[in-house]
Amino acid sequence: MGDPARTLLAxxxxxxxxxGVEAIYGDAILALRGVSFGVPKGAIVALLGANGAGKSTTxxxxxxxxxxxxxxxxxxxxxxxxxxxxxxxxxxxxxxxIVQVLEGRHCFPQLTVExxxxxxxxxxxxxxxxxxxxxxxxxxLFPRLKLRRRGKAGLLSGGEQQMVAIGxxxxxxxxxxxxxxxSMGLAPMIVEEIFEIIRRLNADDGVTFLLAEQNAHLxxxxxxxGVVLENGRVAASAPAADLLARDDVIDFYLGGSASxxxxx
Amino acid sequence: MFFLxxxxxxxxxxLMYALVAIGFVLIYKASGVFNFAxxxxxxxxxxxxxxxxxxxxxxxxxxxxxxxxMIVGAxxxxxxxxxxxxxxxxxxxxxxxxxxxxxxxxxxxxxxxxDVHQLDxxxxxxxxxxxxxxxSTFDIFASAVAVVLVAVLAVLxxxxxxxxxxxxxxxxxxxxxxxxxxxxxxWQIVWSVSGLVALVAGLLWGARQGVQFSLSLVVxxxxxxxxxxxxSSIPGAIVGxxxxxxxxxxxxxxxxxxxxxxxxxxxxxxxxxxxxLIRPSGLFGETTIARV
Ligand SMILES: Nc1ncnc2c1ncn2[C@@H]1O[C@H](COP(=O)(O)OP(=O)(O)OP(=O)(O)O)[C@@H](O)[C@H]1O
Ligand SMILES: [Mg+2]
Numbered sequence: 426m427g428d429p430a431r432t433l434l435a436x437x438x439x440x441x442x443x444x445g446v447e448a449i450y451g452d453a454i455l456a457l458r459g460v461s462f463g464v465p466k467g468a469i470v471a472l473l474g475a476n477g478a479g480k481s482t483t484x485x486x487x488x489x490x491x492x493x494x495x496x497x498x499x500x501x502x503x504x505x506x507x508x509x510x511x512x513x514x515x516x517x518x519x520x521x522x523i524v525q526v527l528e529g530r531h532c533f534p535q536l537t538v539e540x541x542x543x544x545x546x547x548x549x550x551x552x553x554x555x556x557x558x559x560x561x562x563x564x565x566l567f568p569r570l571k572l573r574r575r576g577k578a579g580l581l582s583g584g585e586q587q588m589v590a591i592g593x594x595x596x597x598x599x600x601x602x603x604x605x606x607x608s609m610g611l612a613p614m615i616v617e618e619i620f621e622i623i624r625r626l627n628a629d630d631g632v633t634f635l636l637a638e639q640n641a642h643l644x645x646x647x648x649x650x651g652v653v654l655e656n657g658r659v660a661a662s663a664p665a666a667d668l669l670a671r672d673d674v675i676d677f678y679l680g681g682s683a684s685x686x687x688x689x
Numbered sequence: 690m691f692f693l694x695x696x697x698x699x700x701x702x703x704l705m706y707a708l709v710a711i712g713f714v715l716i717y718k719a720s721g722v723f724n725f726a727x728x729x730x731x732x733x734x735x736x737x738x739x740x741x742x743x744x745x746x747x748x749x750x751x752x753x754x755x756x757x758x759m760i761v762g763a764x765x766x767x768x769x770x771x772x773x774x775x776x777x778x779x780x781x782x783x784x785x786x787x788x789x790x791x792x793x794x795x796x797x798x799x800x801x802x803x804d805v806h807q808l809d810x811x812x813x814x815x816x817x818x819x820x821x822x823x824x825s826t827f828d829i830f831a832s833a834v835a836v837v838l839v840a841v842l843a844v845l846x847x848x849x850x851x852x853x854x855x856x857x858x859x860x861x862x863x864x865x866x867x868x869x870x871x872x873x874x875x876w877q878i879v880w881s882v883s884g885l886v887a888l889v890a891g892l893l894w895g896a897r898q899g900v901q902f903s904l905s906l907v908v909x910x911x912x913x914x915x916x917x918x919x920x921s922s923i924p925g926a927i928v929g930x931x932x933x934x935x936x937x938x939x940x941x942x943x944x945x946x947x948x949x950x951x952x953x954x955x956x957x958x959x960x961x962x963x964x965x966l967i968r969p970s971g972l973f974g975e976t977t978i979a980r981v
Contacts (some may be wrong), residue, residue: 492776494862519869531864533857547850548869593868604802 439463440601440633441487441523448482448491448657456482459501460490464601468629469634471644472653473664475678480637481528483654484603487635489515505601508548519548522600528609530590534579537569539647541578541589545596563592566622584615591619595626602626603635608640617642620647645669653678660686694823696935701828702888703934709907710926717920718859719879720771722782728908729793730884734743734759735900738796739806748810752888759884762793769874775872781963794905802863805901810892821889828921831973838889839927842882851878854858859921913961919971928972933957 441464448457457479464470473481484492486498486655489510501669503510513521524545533541542563546556558683562607567588571580578589594602604623608616625646626632638644645651651668653661655678668674709731737758741751793953801904813828846852857877858865867870898953910933918929937953937960945952962972 442934488867490863490867493866495776514871515866516869516871517869524869525867526866527864531861531867533860533864535860536853536856540853540856543850544853544870547854547866590864597869 432600434502438466439633440466440506442504443483443501443533444504446483446486446498446503447500448479448486448495448496450482450496450497450666455499456657457486460654460657460659461501462652462662464633464635465650466475467627467631467633468650469623469636469648470652471641471648471651472621472635472637473639473641473644473651473675473678474637475535475639478654480655481605481653482657483524484605484635484637488523488603489513490511490527491517492633510568516548519597522598523603524594524597524601525603526590526594526605526607528605530586532578532581532586532589532593534577536578537575538578538581538589539574542570542592542596545593550595559596559598563595566595566626567592584611584619585610587615587619591622595632599632604634604636606637606639608638608643620644623647641675642669646677690821692939695938697822697824698828699935699938700931701824701832701934702938703931704832704927705890705894705930706907706910706914706933707927707930708835708838708886708893709911710918711923712841712890713887713911713915714918714921714923714926715879715883715886719855719875720782720858721779721862722786723779723920724883725783725786726793727883727887728789729790729797730759730762730887731891731894731907732900732905733762733797733901734884735794735808735895735904736801736806738892739808739886739895740801740898742808743806756859756885757890759888760881762875763880763884766880771876772873790905791910794828794902798902799828803902805899808892808895808900810896812896827896831886834889834893838886839923842886842923848905852954855879910957913957916961916973917964917971919973922971922973925971925973933960936960960979 441670444461445462446457446460447455449455460479460483462470472483474480480494485494485496487503487510498511505518505523510518526639533544536544537540537562542560543556546559553560564574569585570588570592573585578586581589592606607619607623611619620643623634625634627634636644636648641651644663645668648665651661651663651665652659653668653674661674661676699766709727712727712730713724716722716727734755738751741754746754766789770789771782774782774785805830812827812830814825816823816825817829846855854870855867855875855878857870858872862872890907891900891904894907914926914929914933917932918925918927937956940952940956944956
């Protein structure tokens with residue numbers, strides 16, 4: 426209701442605009458065919474879709490990491506706080522507050538847990554004290570990592586590696602975190618733990634999230650808004666509660682097997 | 690005692706091989722490129738230094754200027770060669786460094802001519818008697834320099850932010866980009882450090898056999914060292930270098946007479962082929978850490 430007011434408010438506070446984005450790999454495979462959506466400040470937005478729908482491509486388009494997979498944005502624009510991001514490097518974007526946690530975690534396996542975390546903080550060029558304080562904040566969030574801080578990250582369990590990857594990204598003090606399938610391959614208990622931390626970061630520290638997930642029932646319990654991708658297009662975009670209430674939509678686009686975990 | 694003497698002098702020349710190999714490993718780790726131009730960099734650095742030296746600049750002036758030249762070179766290489774080829778296949782990059790080696794050698798010839806230059810670092814090449822072992826003072830000096838250089842690099846890589854970033858890029862380039870590490874910066878630094886290592890290697894080799902174009906052929910000696918030690922391991926480069934140096938010297942003395950010729954020119958390759966068959970990833974080749 427009160428649509429005009431709501432639109433105005435939304436546009437004022439929308440941090441990220443993805444506008445008609447087409448993305449192409451190797452000049453041959455069109456992975457995104459005109460994707461548009463916005464991420465409001467302070468929100469958790471879920472990016473849903475089956476395998477190959479274009480979730481990872483969308484996140485990499487936002488963080489400008491497509492180049493590394495020989496992909497590029499062929500049409501459309503992405504705007505971050507009013508600035509078109511097309512010409513910025515991934516490092517520029519990190520400094521401007523966008524950081525991505527890649528699908529499959531991508532810790533630095535030969536580096537220790539602590540070195541992994543520290544490396545995430547370098548981009549801001551913080552002082553030694555500041556870096557130390559940030560590190561302690563991450564350890565407070567993931568006490569488990571503190572216990573294993575001198576061990577090589579490659580030897581951690583999958584859940585712990587996901588924590589390292591999230592903690593490492595947090596070290597850059599992001600405004601917007603892009604998380605690509607944080608639940609992938611993890612036990613339900615660990616997944617809950619990680620999503621609880623996402624919720625806390627969102628509520629307490631005001632970090633905005635754009636989360637790609639296949640597990641719609643899970644992520645919609647935490648998200649405010651859901652964007653459903655199908656074949657590189659936005660098939661549905663609605664408040665999370667509305668999407669959750671429409672099992673038919675979820676089942677249709679994500680396949681009925683993407684069933685809910687045991688919710689408490 | 691004779692055996693030990695042969696062994697030590699072999700180990701000492703092995704340290705030189707190791708230095709050249711370390712230059713390769715640095716670049717290989719940070720960018721996955723087998724830098725064929727490393728030999729030309731050794732030549733170019735040594736020539737720059739020796740020509741400055743001949744023009745009356747003392748060591749303490751000529752050395753930093755040469756380092757500066759190598760840094761400028763590294764930045765230019767990153768800008769003009771690496772950046773345009775970013776995200777290309779390792780083969781493309783290897784071909785680029787092959788081309789680069791010709792450019793650097795051509796440049797060296799154009800700037801400095803092709804004469805052989807004598808290089809005197811002011812260290813005597815006197816044999817010294819240590820508990821019955823005959824070691825030259827220059828060899829002791831050279832190994833001390835090599836050890837110090839490696840130690841400094843080790844501390845740099847393990848402790849500093851730059852070192853952690855470098856190792857992060859070596860581990861997972863995409864992840865490094867995702868957290869805001871600038872690849873161009875890293876490449877400039879790695880090529881600069883490789884340039885510095887090349888300079889040190891070039892000076893130590895050049896002081897021994899004169900600074901001349903054959904210096905760039907050390908690249909051919911580094912190849913078996915890398916195969917034995919593993920392309921991505923600095924300890925591997927050191928151990929591989931020592932192993933090649935020692936065994937080829939021993940082979941020269943003990944096998945040489947049997948085949949009536951110098952063995953050291955090809956022995957390292959036989960050793961490398963043996964390693965390829967037995968342990969293709971080299972002694973210290975990266976075994977990927979993964980937990981299943
Ligand atoms: N590096 C690449 N080169 C070529 N095509 C690619 C590449 N990466 C992705 N694609 C293609 O782009 C499309 C979208 O892939 P994307 O990885 O974005 O999907 P996704 O929604 O993240 O899927 P998943 O749930 O499996 O991670 C797919 O058809 C995929 O095959
Ligand atoms: Mg994906």
